[in-house]
Amino acid sequence: MTSGSPASRTDLAGFLAGRVSTDVCAILVRFAEASATLRDALAVAPLSGMLGKTGDTNVQGESTAKLDERANDIFCDALRLPSVARIISEEEAEVVEVGDGPYTLAFDPLDGSSNIGYSSVGSILGIYEGILGDAFTGGAVTGRLLVASAFTVYGLPTMLVVAAGGEVASFAFEPDERAWLLAAERLSVPEAAYTSINWTYHDRWPAHVQQAVQAASDGLRGRYSGSMVEDILRVLLAGGVFMYPEDSSSPQGKLRMLYEVGPIGFVMETAGGGASDGAGSVLDVPITAPHQRGPFIAGSAEAVARYEAAYAEGRPD
Numbered sequence: 001m002t003s004g005s006p007a008s009r010t011d012l013a014g015f016l017a018g019r020v021s022t023d024v025c026a027i028l029v030r031f032a033e034a035s036a037t038l039r040d041a042l043a044v045a046p047l048s049g050m051l052g053k054t055g056d057t058n059v060q061g062e063s064t065a066k067l068d069e070r071a072n073d074i075f076c077d078a079l080r081l082p083s084v085a086r087i088i089s090e091e092e093a094e095v096v097e098v099g100d101g102p103y104t105l106a107f108d109p110l111d112g113s114s115n116i117g118y119s120s121v122g123s124i125l126g127i128y129e130g131i132l133g134d135a136f137t138g139g140a141v142t143g144r145l146l147v148a149s150a151f152t153v154y155g156l157p158t159m160l161v162v163a164a165g166g167e168v169a170s171f172a173f174e175p176d177e178r179a180w181l182l183a184a185e186r187l188s189v190p191e192a193a194y195t196s197i198n199w200t201y202h203d204r205w206p207a208h209v210q211q212a213v214q215a216a217s218d219g220l221r222g223r224y225s226g227s228m229v230e231d232i233l234r235v236l237l238a239g240g241v242f243m244y245p246e247d248s249s250s251p252q253g254k255l256r257m258l259y260e261v262g263p264i265g266f267v268m269e270t271a272g273g274g275a276s277d278g279a280g281s282v283l284d285v286p287i288t289a290p291h292q293r294g295p296f297i298a299g300s301a302e303a304v305a306r307y308e309a310a311y312a313e314g315r316p317d
């Protein structure tokens with residue numbers, strides 16, 4: 001990993017130039033700009049009447065926060081670019097038709113909604129090659145169609161992580177200039193230090209999942225925020241493993257393949273880490289519906305490998 005110096009002047013567009021196509025660069029820059037707009041709304045939410053629920057539920061049956069809705073509007077408006085064919089959002093029941101471009105964008109406008117007003121939340125973007133939606137049959141869609149992905153964490157610092165052009169880089173938001181400046185490039189997931197999982201679900205996990213979680217967590221310190229983006233940033237920068245496995249309440253796991261598991265898995269694998277559903281890479285899992293869920297184990301390669309080994313050993317035939 002190479003850290004940007006305190007005086008780093010490389011902004012996101014400058015970093016991406018020559019590493020990705022102009023279309024992919026434009027999408028990532030728009031995502032970053034929209035994230036800055038959402039950050040402003042989050043920063044004053046306790047003063048602006050933007051905390052609380054709308055009273056509606058989304059397609060997943062989850063009650064929608066006012067800021068979920070605002071975040072969705074911000075990203076849907078910002079990402080209607082000529083290179084975009086379709087948009088798939090956590091907050092949109094249906095696939096949204098945009099135009100004739102070569103890419104489908106999948107995003108979670110506000111990840112970690114239960115933390116709004118208390119702790120860090122973030123946004124997640126996956127840029128997929130092709131027109132997803134028509135191809136949701138026959139197992140044709142997988143995370144291997146990702147050409148780039150990104151996520152933000154609205155804390156202090158406010159961070160943007162981008163996986164593009166074969167490497168992962170982080171950027172910090174500089175509020176005076178409203179610029180995303182390079183913080184570190186060529187990120188590589190360090191050896192595991194932290195384990196991140198909702199331990200209160202222990203009794204809901206099948207026996208082989210209990211064993212696998214234990215094996216992956218061996219010798220690590222616990223940290224869990226309820227915002228995947230925050231936990232993933234820690235794992236990416238300090239080493240560790242984030243886990244949201246299948247359980248008796250969520251037999252497929254909770255997290256959604258196209259806009260949570262896939263984009264974050266792409267970041268982890270690009271940074272030399274692991275991203276698994278327990279049996280293999282999440283990027284190889286066939287996706288047959290826009291809001292499909294999947295188990296997700298991601299982080300330092302050796303910790304993910306320990307999970308997979310115990311999972312295979314204990315799994316009933």
Ligand code: AHM
Pocket residue numbers: 062090108110111112113114198226227228229244254
């Ligand atoms: P959300 O996109 O509706 O916020 O749901 C995803 C979030 C993740 O950020 C987090 O890891 C997980 O849900 C927390 O769930 P739980 O409260 O079951 O531990």
Ligand code: MG
Pocket residue numbers: 090108110111112260
């Ligand atoms: Mg989410």
